[in-house]
Amino acid sequence: MKRIAVITTGGTIAMAEDEKTHSLKPKGSEALQSVLPVVSRHAQVEMDHFCNLPSPHITPEWMYRIGERVTSHLQRDEIDGVVVTHGTDTLEETAFFLDLTVPGEKPVVVTGAMRSQNELGADGPLNLVNAVRTAAHPGAWGKGTLVVFNDEIHAARQVTKTHTSNVATFRSPAQGPIGSLTKKDLVFHQSLKRSRLFPQLPPTDRIHLIKAAAGTDDLFIRAALDSGTNGLVLEALGQGNLPPAMLPALKEALDRGIPAVLVSRCYNGFVEDSYGYKGGGKQLKDWGMIFSNGLNGQKARIQLMVALHVSREPAVLQSFFSEHYDEQ
Numbered sequence: 001m002k003r004i005a006v007i008t009t010g011g012t013i014a015m016a017e018d019e020k021t022h023s024l025k026p027k028g029s030e031a032l033q034s035v036l037p038v039v040s041r042h043a044q045v046e047m048d049h050f051c052n053l054p055s056p057h058i059t060p061e062w063m064y065r066i067g068e069r070v071t072s073h074l075q076r077d078e079i080d081g082v083v084v085t086h087g088t089d090t091l092e093e094t095a096f097f098l099d100l101t102v103p104g105e106k107p108v109v110v111t112g113a114m115r116s117q118n119e120l121g122a123d124g125p126l127n128l129v130n131a132v133r134t135a136a137h138p139g140a141w142g143k144g145t146l147v148v149f150n151d152e153i154h155a156a157r158q159v160t161k162t163h164t165s166n167v168a169t170f171r172s173p174a175q176g177p178i179g180s181l182t183k184k185d186l187v188f189h190q191s192l193k194r195s196r197l198f199p200q201l202p203p204t205d206r207i208h209l210i211k212a213a214a215g216t217d218d219l220f221i222r223a224a225l226d227s228g229t230n231g232l233v234l235e236a237l238g239q240g241n242l243p244p245a246m247l248p249a250l251k252e253a254l255d256r257g258i259p260a261v262l263v264s265r266c267y268n269g270f271v272e273d274s275y276g277y278k279g280g281g282k283q284l285k286d287w288g289m290i291f292s293n294g295l296n297g298q299k300a301r302i303q304l305m306v307a308l309h310v311s312r313e314p315a316v317l318q319s320f321f322s323e324h325y326d327e328q
């Protein structure tokens with residue numbers, strides 16, 4: 001039988017509803033022990049209660065610490081894979097950070113819950129069982145970090161939280177789930193190209209994600225510049241276009257050599273240098289913005305945080321953000 005380490009980090013899966021106030025509060029992942037008899041039908045499990053944080057409290061520094069812990073388990077010969085339980089709000093960011101930085105072929109699977117331990121229809125126990133089943137499955141080897149939720153298996157690069165409360169919140173808009181689980185079966189329906197690996201180092205801090213909307217100006221870009229930003233990710237409109245009023249501080253940032261990545265606020269598709277008007281993608285490309293390959297804003301920010309350990313050269317950074325993973 002495969003041996004899987006389960007690292008718990010907090011989130012709703014480790015919370016319970018207060019009977020008086022009906023608010024959800026951190027409780028502890030020890031309650032997950034109750035599902036271990038079911039889990040043990042699929043794998044031998046070793047619990048590692050690492051931290052207990054709601055995921056809005058998870059910082060890039062915490063992602064790095066979790067990543068180090070994952071790696072230290074994977075380096076043990078007797079461990080065949082790792083499951084990380086995590087709050088859902090920032091789960092996609094931690095999962096993608098692990099995907100980009102944890103070396104090796106052994107499976108890494110992230111899961112969580114939308115309903116706490118004592119709520120009707122609590123989804124944590126089943127998600128944990130399914131995550132362990134996935135981590136113990138030979139088909140999960142060499143795929144990088146996977147996210148298992150609501151009977152589906154997703155690539156960390158693709159998956160995003162799409163609903164505030166529904167248990168079917170995790171979706172991969174571009175390619176759909178790469179696998180699914182039924183009570184008895186586990187099937188991978190798509191192959192998956194593993195993400196490029198970056199050094200496992202504390203992520204570069206002060207990378208600012210700024211969203212464009214109709215008529216927005218450069219106030220936040222200027223504030224980032226004035227406070228010593230190390231990089232910008234701009235969530236642009238449509239195919240990658242910005243309102244003209246956002247341009248002055250952006251141009252200043254680019255002239256100062258601050259890397260600036262362009263993504264779209266559309267949740268599907270790529271940014272391109274199609275439009276030649278002021279603020280259009282063509283101008284942004286000519287100015288040296290780095291065009292991303294379909295990552296959403298929060299994931300492009302994670303990738304820039306780890307890529308800056310390799311290079312600050314715009315052409316090298318552009319090559320990392322040009323790689324495509326959805327052609328299989």
Ligand SMILES: NC(=O)C[C@H](N)C(=O)O
Binds near residue numbers: 012113
């Ligand atoms: N469902 C959840 O886990 C949401 C919670 N706010 C968290 O991310 O910690």
